[in-house]
Amino acid sequence: MQFIDLKAQYRLIEKEIKSRINSVLEHGRFIMGPEIGELEEELASFADCRHVVTCSSGTDALLMALLAYGVGPKDAVFTTPFTFIATAEAIVLAGATPVFVDIDPDTYNIDPKKLEEAISRLKKDRTELTPKGIIGVDIFGLCADYSAINHTAKQNNLFVIEDAAQSFGASYKGRRSCSLADVGATSFFPAKPLGCYGDGGAVFTNDDELAEKLRSIRIHGQGSDKYDNVRIGINGRMDTLQAAILLPKLALFEKEIEMRNKVADYYTSSLNGCVKTPHVPDGYRSVWAQYSILADNRREIMDELRKAGIPTAIYYQKPLHLQGAFKTLGYGEGDYPVSENISRKIFSLPMHPYLKKEDQEIICEIIRKSGAL
Ligand SMILES: *Cc1c(COP(=O)(O)O)cnc(C)c1O
Numbered sequence: 001m002q003f004i005d006l007k008a009q010y011r012l013i014e015k016e017i018k019s020r021i022n023s024v025l026e027h028g029r030f031i032m033g034p035e036i037g038e039l040e041e042e043l044a045s046f047a048d049c050r051h052v053v054t055c056s057s058g059t060d061a062l063l064m065a066l067l068a069y070g071v072g073p074k075d076a077v078f079t080t081p082f083t084f085i086a087t088a089e090a091i092v093l094a095g096a097t098p099v100f101v102d103i104d105p106d107t108y109n110i111d112p113k114k115l116e117e118a119i120s121r122l123k124k125d126r127t128e129l130t131p132k133g134i135i136g137v138d139i140f141g142l143c144a145d146y147s148a149i150n151h152t153a154k155q156n157n158l159f160v161i162e163d164a165a166q167s168f169g170a171s172y173k174g175r176r177s178c179s180l181a182d183v184g185a186t187s188f189f190p191a192k193p194l195g196c197y198g199d200g201g202a203v204f205t206n207d208d209e210l211a212e213k214l215r216s217i218r219i220h221g222q223g224s225d226k227y228d229n230v231r232i233g234i235n236g237r238m239d240t241l242q243a244a245i246l247l248p249k250l251a252l253f254e255k256e257i258e259m260r261n262k263v264a265d266y267y268t269s270s271l272n273g274c275v276k277t278p279h280v281p282d283g284y285r286s287v288w289a290q291y292s293i294l295a296d297n298r299r300e301i302m303d304e305l306r307k308a309g310i311p312t313a314i315y316y317q318k319p320l321h322l323q324g325a326f327k328t329l330g331y332g333e334g335d336y337p338v339s340e341n342i343s344r345k346i347f348s349l350p351m352h353p354y355l356k357k358e359d360q361e362i363i364c365e366i367i368r369k370s371g372a373l
Pocket of ligand 1: 084165
């Protein structure tokens with residue numbers, strides 16, 4: 001059994017993918033070829049967002065958004081410590097300082113109340129840092145609470161970036177992920193809900209001026225032509241080949257979201273009461289980048305599953321504030337107790353649209369036998 005089975009999907013659309021790749025090989029426009037524009041239009045319509053700027057990865061999508069806002073030294077950007085390293089890494093790469101805010105114990109996303117407190121506290125006593133923005137992370141494919149986050153941002157004159165690397169395809173109060181904040185940044189890393197066959201990402205916004213900046217930043221801060229550079233940017237383009245691969249995958253994606261939700265529904269109904277299953281609040285639809293559960297005896301359960309040939313993974317073993325990379329920020333054990341507590345109990349089960357019913361049953365049976373809340 002596989003944690004994520006990419007081959008099953010490939011078999012379904014092999015012809016379309018090969019024919020798309022072939023047409024790129026024939027036209028030869030490997031950089032910024034016509035598939036890039038075609039994909040950007042499709043993504044914009046999917047997420048109901050005016051502008052989409054594809055790019056080289058989810059990390060670069062975040063970095064480009066931060067560069068577009070011009071953050072730099074002494075600027076604080078608030079985010080959660082319970083995320084992949086890239087979220088806070090991009091803040092540091094842009095020259096700003098991440099300020100962590102603990103998560104909600106049920107959704108594992110940034111706690112809006114603690115966010116408000118953290119902003120007030122920073123304004124009061126850390127005068128060397130100025131609050132500039134917030135990166136909300138949609139962990140495991142479940143959107144953060146953007147009504148609350150955007151409200152707090154407005155009151156404090158901060159920008160909001162949605163780190164939608166795990167949530168492309170999810171929805172929140174009738175709107176699609178990537179369009180829930182000032183800017184959305186997603187990833188098409190192969191293991192994400194919508195993945196290409198290499199690295200890829202995209203930035204989403206309804207702001208015309210910001211979109212123009214993002215397009216410039218993507219190509220070395222390009223101005224009116226190739227050799228006119230008006231700002232510092234990056235080499236952030238998506239390969240034409242990756243856009244060609246994503247197009248047939250996107251056509252299949254809506255159906256796959258349904259299938260992912262079916263797997264998650266089965267897991268939840270079958271495991272409820274035995275381990276802590278994911279909480280999806282009313283008005284939210286997850287895209288299930290991960291199906292993650294909490295158990296005090298996680299090692300034991302993971303061992304039992306491994307013996308039966310079932311892979312599991314831990315997202316995340318170590319919250320970011322305890323990572324060596326952020327040592328200079330001066331955080332320590334006990335600073336974010338909810339994140340720390342969850343990182344000690346959480347692990348993720350195999351999750352992809354083509355996970356067979358009998359495999360789901362075996363997984364749940366093993367967990368029910370070895371699980372205890
Ligand atoms: C995967 C991921 C990223 C980075 O995406 P890449 O395409 O791998 O650079 C950023 N944030 C989160 C939350 C992620 O899961």
